[in-house]
Amino acid sequence: MAASAEVPVRIVDRVTLPRGGADAWVARMHREYRPSAEARGYVLEGVWQTRAADPGVFDGVDVVVEWRLPGVREFFRARAGSHAPATVAWWAATDELALARSRSVLGPQG
């Protein structure tokens, strides 16, 4: 992938939450994080999750939230707002709940 402002950008958040905690976290995400993310230019592509295994096998549920931005300059414009106190507080609250969390910023393959 060459340097270009025109390539679409995908941001994928993967959050592993305790059994029974996924629905509440996703509802909070729509309420507390999504509006500010969209104000920065993020477009929500979708929310996916695994189903909990039998109790005692693995007590986590993976939730994947995918966002898109139309290009690299839009990505950096959105990044300029990533230090906002509400955004920092959102991820701090998530990290208190989550068993694990990652974020990947991706461009087209090749």
Place this chain on the structure above:
Amino acid sequence: MSDTRRALAVLTVEEGRDPAAVADALRDLAAAVPELRASHAGVHPSTVVAPPGMGAGAVTWDLVLDADAPHTPGDVLAHGAAHRLAGAVTVASEVGLDPLARNHVALDGPRIKRTLLLTVRPGARADAVARFEADLAAMPTHIGTIRSWSLSRTTGRSRWTHAWEQEFASLDGLTGEYMLHPFHWTTVDAWFDPEMPDHVVDPVLAHLFAQYGGPVL
């Protein structure tokens, strides 16, 4: 072991003083201060991003000093040969540079030299800091517009822990390929992004650049 060492300062230019004349006077110090082997100075344009006093109209001053000279940039400014600069500048920030990795690439003529001063957050894991430093040092293998470069840990009293410096043949090399290359925004930027769980860099940065007539690095 090298017989020289590098230091870098960002100078606030006092109101009413001409930043270009200040930069000229700083460059002239290399001929007047015995322990100062080289002195390069560039005036920041309006598009730098930096804390107060380090932004547009301030000056990045690069010094090469004798390795055993005790001078900080502020000490050099106190030398008698710097009398023309008395009252013209204030040291907003100064660091010694302890290079981790660097490369010199021949480039004729004027160039843009960019300096990113950053602070690794206290408590960042050592293995994460090592991977961050490795990713920065890998940027020149991906981004062809980076010519000479240097990645350093800082020494001395300063808020900054690292200096990441590059030269470009033109500003487009910085605002274009450097910013737009996917290795930058998919990989390196993650260390700076507070939304990333593993980020290591404090959000306060000094993203500085200026034009120079010849090589600095």
